[in-house]
Amino acid sequence: MNDLNGNLKLEIQQASRRDFVQETVGDFGRWQFKISLLMSLLKLPMAWFQLGIVFIAPPFDFTCKVPTEQEGKDWKLIAQPNSCYLRNISALNETASKIPCDWGYEYDRSTMKSTIIMEWNLVCQSARLVEVTQITFMFGVLLGSVIFGVAADRYGRKSSLIVAIILQAVCGIISSLVSSFWIFVFVRFFLALGNGGTLISSFVMCMESVSGTYRTIVPILYQTPYVFGNLIMTFLAYYLNDWRKLNLVLSVLSCLFISYIWLLSESPRWLLAVGKKMEALKILKAAARMNNKKSPVEFRKDEENYFIAQVFEKPNFSQLLVTPELRKRTIFLSLSWFLTGVIFFALSQYMSSVGKNIYLSVIASGALAVPGTIMCIFIIRKTGRKKTIIFANILTTVSTAAIAFFPKGEYTADWPRLILSALVFTGISMSLPAFFLFTGELYPTTLRNAGSGGTIMFSKIGSMVAPFLLTLQSVFESLTVIVLAALGLLTIVFIAPLPETMGKELLETVADLQKQKLNKKNIQLTDNESFEDKDGCNSVLR
Structure with missing residues (x-):
């Protein structure tokens, strides 16, 4: 208990400090725009x-290869679409009619000429390996x-x-x-490590550069290029029509970002936090000039000690559970992000097969x-925030859910399914940015990075579950979208108990959160005391 009180006291002392970076470079200017972009x-x-x-392993039809020479054999084999067996029409019973695909497979190459499924025969008994990927x-x-x-x-x-x-x-090229x-x-796993690294590092750098009201707008606009990335990939996939060429071109394009070695400076907030004052001041002076800020850069001794001390006050996930209110927020946010990850990545893959034309389906959804x-x-x-989500x-x-009422192939170009898929991703593109912002605002400043990072991480766990939901289509075609719709409703159930943050000051410390909770209870108590019962007695909940 003493440790908790000591931590709260330290947090209050830290929150009273002025934001040195904000005062030096302002909330948003050319410098912040450059970093955000x-x-x-x-x-x-x-x-x-x-x-x-979606494009290196898209869904398509396949058949078993029929041996070229069947003369002199006691069979007559024919292939059936998407069947893992040849059928011997000369067989006397159903069991004897099934012949394994020992001669390989034939693939429908009208969508993509080459995919990892075609190259390594990831069908039938090996179909699960696509999910493993x-x-x-x-x-x-x-x-x-x-x-x-x-x-x-x-x-x-x-x-x-x-x-x-x-x-x-590098791993993309390999x-x-x-x-x-x-x-x-194996190589793609290391590619994913780098992908996850760019995700977390870029978001932190973006958020550490902006201040004030721009911490509402920038996290939303930061997500926008993700959509354009998907559309760019779709056009390249259509033009290249080969998974190796597509993967290679995208990997070479990603090499362009190595230029950030020269285009990007270190985060001044991090430099101040680890005591590298002179390096931080050099960057901040350049940033102030870029933003046309004429106020001199000053650095007080107490700020120097404060920033250096922050290195030893790193919050961790366990600190998100120290009070009942923090536990409630962390649990509901973690569950909501897990389901969001499942829904987003499952729908992203499912939309490739929502219509007969994979390219049109992806473009329509985006x-x-x-x-x-x-x-x-x-x-x-x-x-x-909450109502928007x-x-x-x-x-x-x-x-x-409505996609289930329009079976594939019943309408020209599957237009009802394409329109619905566009509405699906309209909703997702509205909810995700709002959810990122909402998550950060629910935590006090001293726990914001740990809270946001820790709960959003559950979406990545959800993304690992997503491929299994796609296999439900083998039970019946609409089962996947029905389950995803049910998970969407469950997400709303977990979001509903969380408090709205619009129009409220950002909490700085856990102590502020406790004070806010206490004030809310006092207001409710006062409201109850203002009503009198029929006997003239105060109606107060005890």
């Missing part, structure tokens, strides 16, 4: 590799977020980010050239994503 562009390769499974990748993203998150705190934001970018690009499936999975993100900025200011989840859930 550079960080948001990293969403392009994040989308290319996280959603690349994506699960291994998303586990790498999860692990990369943890490893590079720790590295970013210890060795710096920029250096960790550059290492992640290089790892991602994975395009390997001839073994298991080596491909067409309204950018307008959805822009709408989020306006809606969130009018209705609040709930409304967007309802839109996603209803649209997902």
Whole structure:
């Protein structure tokens, strides 16, 4: 108990400090715009590799190869679509009619001329290996977020980010050239480590550069290039029509981000936190000039001691559970992010097969994503964070469930399914940015990074579950969207108990959270005391 009181006292002392970086460079200017733009562009390769499974292993028809010479044999074999057996029409019974596909497979190459499924025959008994590919990748993203998150705190934001970018690009190129499936999975795992590293390091650098009201707008707009990344990949996939060429081109393009070695400076907040005052001042002076800030840079001795002391006050996930209110928020956010990860990545893969034309399906699903993100900025200011998330989840859930009522192939170009898939991703593009913002605002400043990073990490665990939901289509076609719609409703259930944050000051410390909770109880108590019962006695809940 004494330790907790001591921590709260330290947090209050820290919260009373002025924001030295904010006063030096302002809330937002050309310097913050440059960093925000550079960080948001990293969403392009994040989308290319996280959603690349859509085009390197798309769904398509296959048949068993029929042997060319059947003369002199006591069979007459014919192939059936998507069957793992040849059928011997000369057999006397059903059991004898099934002949294994010992002569290989024939694939429908009208969508893609080459995929990992075609190259390594990942069908029938080996079909589960496609799921292994994506699960291994998303586990790498999860692990990369943890490893590079720790590295970013210890060795710096920029250096960790550059290492992640290089790892991602180099492993992407290697994975395009390997001839073994298991080596491909192994190299792609390290690619995922880099992908997860760019995700966490870029977000932290972006948020540490902006202040004031721009911490509402920037986290939303930061997500936008992810949609463009998916669309760029779709057009390249259509033009290249080969998984190796596509993966290689995307990997070479991701090499362009290595230029951040020269374009990007270290986070001044991190430099101040580890006591590298002179390096931080040099960057801040340059940033102030870029922002046309004429106020001199001053640095008080008490601030120097404060920033250096912060290195030894790193919060961890266990601190998110120290009070009942923190436990409630952390548990509900973790569950909600887990389900969000399942829904987003399952739908991203499912949308590739929502219509007969994979390219049209992906483009249609992403067409309204950018307008959805822009709408989020306006809606969130009018209705609040929680209502925006709930409304967007309802839109996603209803649209997902409605797909089940329109079987594939019944309408020209499957237009009802394409329209619904566009509405699905409109909802997702509204809910995700709002959810990122909402999550950060629910935690006090001293726990914000640990709270946001710790709970959002559960979405990566959810992404590892997503491939299994896609296999439900083998039971019956609409089962996947029905289950995803049910999970969408469950997400709303977990979001609903959380408090709205719009119009409220950001909490600085755990003590502020406790004070807010106490004030709320006092207000409720006062309201109850203002009502009298029929006998004139105060009606107070005891």
